[in-house]
Amino acid sequence: KIFVTCGSRADHVVVWATLDKAVGRAAIKRFVVPMNADGVTVVRLEHKLGIKASDTAVVRFDNARVPAENLLGTPEINVKKGFGGVMQTFDNTRPLVAAMAVGLGRAALEVLRAMLEEAGHPVDYDRPAAAQHAAVAEYLRLESDWEASWMLTLRAAWMADNKLPNSAEASMSKAKAGRTVTELTNKAVELAATVGYSETQLLEKWARDSKILDIFEGTQQIQQLIIARRILGKSSADLK
Ligand SMILES: Cc1cc2nc3c(=O)[nH]c(=O)nc-3n(C[C@H](O)[C@H](O)[C@H](O)COP(=O)(O)OP(=O)(O)OC[C@H]3O[C@@H](n4cnc5c(N)ncnc54)[C@H](O)[C@@H]3O)c2cc1C
Structure with missing residues (x-):
């Protein structure tokens, strides 16, 4: 193995x-x-x-x-329940990987925000993003994407805790959080420029660490496949 x-x-x-x-x-x-x-x-x-x-x-x-x-x-x-029953394990573990992505994303956002503030570009939630510094506008977009993955993760985990069927929601949380954390951590490196790329800060490490969260416990593509099957009512034989 x-x-x-x-x-x-x-x-x-x-x-x-x-x-x-x-x-x-x-x-x-x-x-x-x-x-x-x-x-x-x-x-x-x-x-x-x-x-x-x-x-x-x-x-x-x-x-x-x-x-x-x-x-x-x-x-x-x-044989009737078969492999599908074993796969239910992932309904519990996928929200956990999504939670890892939420935690990593939050850490990168916090470092990035502190850097923006230090550079004289504080985030202002009372003004439209488009009226602020371009890097702050980008930060706000990343943060809203992060918040969506956080909410999806909370829902999937809450459903698992309450023994509700959550295959689609578990995959949604994993797909959204995995994709968001990959984009977010790479954007944080980009926005922090040389400091972001340097090993003196954790941003470069987090950009490398994030990719696995979009791969293990089922890749982005596989999560999308599962979500599509659930929404469209298709079996794994119908939709491969
Ligand atoms: C660091 C690390 C730690 C791991 N730890 C564990 C562990 O502890 N236990 C364990 O069991 N596994 C572990 N894995 C394995 C991991 O879960 C798999 O690598 C992952 O699920 C992807 O499966 P695969 O490697 O077979 O990719 P493949 O199935 O070969 O996929 C390759 C690519 O093709 C895409 N693809 C495949 N099928 C389709 C399809 N039908 N439609 C569209 N795209 C498709 C995939 O999304 C992917 O992009 C680990 C992997 C890594 C990298």
Whole structure:
């Protein structure tokens, strides 16, 4: 399994594997696997664009065996529910990644705003954006986009907390927040110019860190696909 977050630091990992190769993905179940189990090895760590403090490992499973009680959920194979049931995990985890994007975006906005103020261009919410310094007008546009992702994330997380079906909302929050944080952090580098690009500030790091939030736990394109399926009432076979 390639690209395993925390793969070299974790004591245990959750592995999704099929109980029946003939049934394939409809028989996928989750297992808690101790990293010191026989047959489990970390092959290598990836070198990557951002989130360098987070280890990303390649883990090999070679005849690894785990006790039956390490199976999460029931052992029964339900072909009808199948893979769709496993995918529901993402209804809980996508709002969390969206929340990471909201936090990172907020940090970049705060640094950018302080820089604008220091440069003599404070943000004025009582005047139209177009009547203010161009960099402030851009800041206001970024902040409103950020606020939209924040609201979508709160809604998706609230629905998850309250056990309401939230697949579409989880994907909406992830799509909006992932795209917004990528644009926002790169714009912050642009607006802060040489200071933004320099390693003396965190803006350049955040611009590199943000991209993964639009990729893992499902890419931008996949979120849009899920949202379209939900809105149009199409199955995964209808809309690929
Ligand atoms: C740093 C990092 C950490 C990760 N950590 C984990 C982890 O802990 N556990 C784990 O299981 N995974 C992890 N991943 C994997 C991650 O979830 C996947 O890389 C991601 O979901 C994209 O899948 P893929 O790599 O198979 O891309 P692909 O499916 O090969 O996609 C490549 C491109 O094609 C696009 N694409 C694919 N299908 C369609 C379609 N039908 N329509 C339109 N566009 C499409 C995608 O959006 C993407 O832009 C991690 C990845 C990274 C980079």
